[in-house]
Amino acid sequence: MPTVAQSIPAASLLQALLDAGVQDVVAVPDTHQRTLISAIEEHADLRFIQATTEDEATAICAGLIVGGRRPLLQIQHAGLYACVNNLRGLGIDGAFPIVLLAGLLGRDPAKAPGDDFGSMVRLAGPLLDALEIPHYLIDGPADLPHLAAAYAEAEARGGPVALLLGAETC
Amino acid sequence: MPDDAPERRMTRDAALDVLARRRTDQVVVSAMTALGPWRQRSPSDRNLFNLGFMGGASTYALGVALARPDVPVWVIDGDGSLLMQLGSLATIAHAAPANFLHVVMHNGIYETSGAQPIPGEGRLSFAGMAREAGYAHAARFDDVEAFDAELDDLLSRDGPTLVELFTAPGDSFYAPAPPPAERPTPAVARNWPVVRDALRTD
Ligand SMILES: Cc1ncc(C[n+]2csc(CCOP(=O)(O)OP(=O)(O)O)c2C)c(N)n1
Numbered sequence A: 001m002p003t004v005a006q007s008i009p010a011a012s013l014l015q016a017l018l019d020a021g022v023q024d025v026v027a028v029p030d031t032h033q034r035t036l037i038s039a040i041e042e043h044a045d046l047r048f049i050q051a052t053t054e055d056e057a058t059a060i061c062a063g064l065i066v067g068g069r070r071p072l073l074q075i076q077h078a079g080l081y082a083c084v085n086n087l088r089g090l091g092i093d094g095a096f097p098i099v100l101l102a103g104l105l106g107r108d109p110a111k112a113p114g115d116d117f118g119s120m121v122r123l124a125g126p127l128l129d130a131l132e133i134p135h136y137l138i139d140g141p142a143d144l145p146h147l148a149a150a151y152a153e154a155e156a157r158g159g160p161v162a163l164l165l166g167a168e169t170c
Numbered sequence B: 001m002p003d004d005a006p007e008r009r010m011t012r013d014a015a016l017d018v019l020a021r022r023r024t025d026q027v028v029v030s031a032m033t034a035l036g037p038w039r040q041r042s043p044s045d046r047n048l049f050n051l052g053f054m055g056g057a058s059t060y061a062l063g064v065a066l067a068r069p070d071v072p073v074w075v076i077d078g079d080g081s082l083l084m085q086l087g088s089l090a091t092i093a094h095a096a097p098a099n100f101l102h103v104v105m106h107n108g109i110y111e112t113s114g115a116q117p118i119p120g121e122g123r124l125s126f127a128g129m130a131r132e133a134g135y136a137h138a139a140r141f142d143d144v145e146a147f148d149a150e151l152d153d154l155l156s157r158d159g160p161t162l163v164e165l166f167t168a169p170g171d172s173f174y175a176p177a178p179p180p181a182e183r184p185t186p187a188v189a190r191n192w193p194v195v196r197d198a199l200r201t202d
């Protein structure tokens, strides 16, 4: 059976974030997650913190963790390529339990990301492998439990865990 | 206000002494050639080190400031480091943490990597850029006594505040240590849990 990524409603994702204990969302806007961004901005219990680059957003997450908060790093696949040095320096060397949610904009929903024609989609997994960062595909509502599990794994391993969002949120 | 390429520059040590004399419970993030001398002058379980992620000091500090609005946060940044993530000025101004002091050690060079000049040296103003980005306050000093005289007033105001200090270039070139026999726990991973625990309120 071919993989078919399904769109997840923003409200379901938002609830999964709250269930995972997320307090702050640190972001550079991801086209793929724009409905989720709007929902977060309107939600009273989640603080939305904007950065100009994903390198900055990664360091903000680390500082928030020092201060006892639970942040989510919300970016696009392109942003993953933009924050490699801070992900390595803070995530790997610093052992910060940063959970990131990256949208695979432009992904062919009928293919596994590793078979995608677009390099942004295809190389995200191999890049995370190179960085020794575990990653999971969120390909529909059934995958939402990965969110809380990612925080548990990040704490347990002392390092980042990545969630790749397969289809645009609705 | 001095010209962009001042005749006079304070020493890094004198500048750090002025800050260390006021240091109480602040979380202080230090970077590059300020890091070692700061740690020596002001040892504390609230010192965070920007090691191995050049450019990240200001936003690392911002995260702490946003997590703990009740704790004053200082960052002692390098000029080359800040240029690397200059957008952080807009990010910090936008988040507008009142408890945030951003000190930029403007020595005009990438001292750690061999004293190459930074782009724009002699023309750019970090205080000017911070002000235009929307920081609440920004000031620049080439004279350590003037800095000492005005710091209390600057600290008494709500931030974010940026202080640009013209410091004399030194020669603290970084030579890597010989390779260790076993894989060590990196310094950043050893450092931040100490600060997290010191900040715990429960
Ligand atoms: C991403 C990255 N690029 C380049 C370097 C090499 N590098 C190490 S220290 C340094 C200069 C730091 O300059 P500055 O922030 O002005 O601090 P100073 O040494 O002058 O105190 C550079 C370019 C690095 N560490 N990381």
Ligand SMILES: [Mg+2]
Pocket (backbone or CB within 6 Å): B078, B079, B080, B105, B106, B107, B108, B109, B110, B111
């Ligand atoms: Mg410098």
